[in-house]
Each structure stands twice: as structure tokens, then as C-alpha cells.
Amino acid sequence: MLFIVILVLKSLFCITESSLKTFQNATTYELGDHTVVSSSNVFPYVAAILNKSKYLCAGALIDESWVLTVADSVFLFRDSLRLIHVRLGSINNKQGGKLMPIKLIEFHPFFDDQKPEFDIALIQLGQRVRLTANLNPIRLQRKRKNVMATHFIVTAWSMQHTSSAELYKMASMQDIQRRRMLRVAHLHPSKKQQCDEVLDELGFLKSNIMCLDPTMTGGTDPCSRDVGAPVVLNGILWGVLSSWVPEDCDLLPGPTFVVLTSAPNITSWIHATLRGIKWHKWTIFDTDYEEYEDDD
Structure with a gap:
């Protein structure tokens, strides 16, 4: 069964042989819809x-000095960078x-x-990081493309909605440790027509947003999101998950919105x-420098 899963992943995401070996070791146990x-x-x-030390959101390193994330989660700290x-x-x-401290x-x-x-x-780090096998930036999707894939790779940590004292009462130490570990999910893009209808109804820019089906994001809470989670296909960052949810999300969850790096007024x-x-x-900006060229 594992062999079949790996073959499917390889065909969908063009994972290299070395990455496949690492991915085999990465899938140790399940947590809801996430691994x-x-x-x-x-x-x-x-x-x-x-x-x-409290987790706010995820983000993506895009060069030695900058991390891309969502604005909503860090906006209140704009005057308290320390x-x-x-x-x-x-x-x-x-x-x-x-x-790393931030600048x-x-x-x-x-x-x-x-x-x-x-x-x-964008968060500027206090100093440039030294790149290693464990610490390396991801390239950005710079041109809007039609979604042809069936899944995107989305990574984040579990959001903590309870106090530490409550968590210790309701969970074992093993469960607590698992909540601190990175999770990966393969999320489905919504059908374009359905996404466009939702965005038109809400009055949001279709050029800036991609929709993911809500059934696999944020665990079992229909109003939770893997905020700031990088959304990746074929090793390219398409965007990050927004924290935005509809007011009636508990009754009608709606899609999860990805803020696209390829939107002209975002990529520039x-x-x-x-x-x-x-x-x-x-x-x-013209796509005139190699480190951000897209693969065809």
C-alpha cells in the first residue's frame, strides 16, 4: 500500500528520488486529515x-533574509517587533x-x-540565515496559471485554542508533543466555477485568490484555518493560506482562501x-532573473 501511495505522489508532485526516501520517513502517524x-x-x-514562544502562524522562507506569511496574524505586533x-x-x-529575531x-x-x-x-529576519539541507528557501509562482493538479502540499503546525493547563489535563504528553510537530496535508483545489461564484458574491478579487475545498483544512473545526501555511506544487510556492473565514463558517464553512503570490499587485x-x-x-517587474524563473 505504501508503495502505491508513493507512486501516486511521485506522479502528482514530481518528487525526486532523494525526497521520496525522506518522505517515507516523514509519514509516521496521522493527525486528522494531516500527516x-x-x-x-x-x-x-x-x-x-x-x-x-507561542505559535502564531506558519510562513515560508523565500530567501536568506525574508519570510512570507499572512498579515492578519502579525498585524497587532507591528509596533512590538521584539x-x-x-x-x-x-x-x-x-x-x-x-x-531568529526579526528586523x-x-x-x-x-x-x-x-x-x-x-x-x-513579509518578515525581514534580524540577519541572513546560513542555508542548509534543513533550511532552504522556496521559489515563488510568479505567473498566474490554471490549476491542473488534484492536490497541493500544505504545511503548518496545529493551532492552539486552549491554555497550557487545559491542554495538559485533556491530553497525554505524547499528544502535546505531536501538536508541536509540523503537519502536511494534500488539499484539493475547488472547482473554478464554484470558487468564482463565491468570490463574486463576496466581492473579492478573483486574480488574487485560489480556493481550496474546506473539508480537509484546519482539522475538525469548520472555522479554523492553517493560517499562513505555504501552498506548494512541484516545489513552487503558489501562496499562503489566509486566516479569513465567513461569519457563518460554523454553518456554512465555505472554501479556504489562498493568497496568490502570482497576482500582479502581489508579486510586484x-x-x-x-x-x-x-x-x-x-x-x-520583468521575470529577468533566474532564481525566480518558473519551470514549465
Whole structure:
């Protein structure tokens, strides 16, 4: 059965032979619709954004100095940068890897906490990181493409909605340790027509959002999301999961929204920020440098 699963994964996601060997070791036990990861080599780009030691959201390392994440989860800390740290190169959000202070948080100028279209932020690390097998950036999807895949790879840590005291009462130490470990899920994109209808009804920009089916995200709570989780296909970052949920999500969950890095008014902002250039909505960058070229 494992052999069949690996063959399917290989055909869907073009996983390399070395990655396949690591992925075999990563699937040790299940947690709802997610698989807990046991090797840091599999997803070396994943970042844990922390308020002191408390997990806030996930993110993705996109170069030696910058992490891409959602704006909503870190917006309240824009004047308290010393409280925010980023853990890189570890599948445990409490230990291991590198715990980095941050220098700056840049929010997309169009960010509105009532909408998901620009729910995106860039965190500048306090210093450049030294890249290793466990710690490596991921390339960005720069041009909007039609979704042809049946699954996307989504990685995040379990959100903690209970206090530490309550958690210790209701769970074993093994369960507590599992909640601190990185999880991976293969999430289905929603049908384009259904997604477009939802976005039109809500008045959101279709160019900025991709919908994922709600049935496999955030565990069993229909209102929870794997906030900031990198959404990846063929080793390319398509976007991050927004924290936005409809007000009636407990009755009608609706799709999970992915903020797309390929949206023109997002990709240009990202690369302007990385270059230290002031961004305007008409700023356009040509795909003229190799590290961000897309694979056909």
C-alpha cells in the first residue's frame, strides 16, 4: 500500500528520488486529515512565526533574509517587533533549528483585515540565515496559471485554542508533543466555477485568490484555518493560506482562501520589497532573473 501511495505522489508532485526516501520517513502517524512530519529535510522552507514562544502562524522562507506569511496574524505586533521570533529549520515549533529575531514586518499596502485578497506580509529576519539541507528557501509562482493538479502540499503546525493547563489535563504528553510537530496535508483545489461564484458574491478579487475545498483544512473545526501555511506544487510556492473565514463558517464553512503570490499587485510588491524599492500599484517587474524563473 505504501508503495502505491508513493507512486501516486511521485506522479502528482514530481518528487525526486532523494525526497521520496525522506518522505517515507516523514509519514509516521496521522493527525486528522494531516500527516505529522518527522524529518526537517522534507520541507526546509517552512517557518514558524512565534509571539515569544507561542505559535502564531506558519510562513515560508523565500530567501536568506525574508519570510512570507499572512498579515492578519502579525498585524497587532507591528509596533512590538521584539516579541516576534521566527523558527526555521525545525519541524518542532518549540525547539531545534534556528530561532531568529526579526528586523521588520512589511504589510501589503492594500491589506484589509476584513478581506483576504491582500492578507500577506513579509518578515525581514534580524540577519541572513546560513542555508542548509534543513533550511532552504522556496521559489515563488510568479505567473498566474490554471490549476491542473488534484492536490497541493500544505504545511503548518496545529493551532492552539486552549491554555497550557487545559491542554495538559485533556491530553497525554505524547499528544502535546505531536501538536508541536509540523503537519502536511494534500488539499484539493475547488472547482473554478464554484470558487468564482463565491468570490463574486463576496466581492473579492478573483486574480488574487485560489480556493481550496474546506473539508480537509484546519482539522475538525469548520472555522479554523492553517493560517499562513505555504501552498506548494512541484516545489513552487503558489501562496499562503489566509486566516479569513465567513461569519457563518460554523454553518456554512465555505472554501479556504489562498493568497496568490502570482497576482500582479502581489508579486510586484514582494519583489519591490525584497529589493528595497518603494512599491506603487503600477510597479511591474520583468521575470529577468533566474532564481525566480518558473519551470514549465
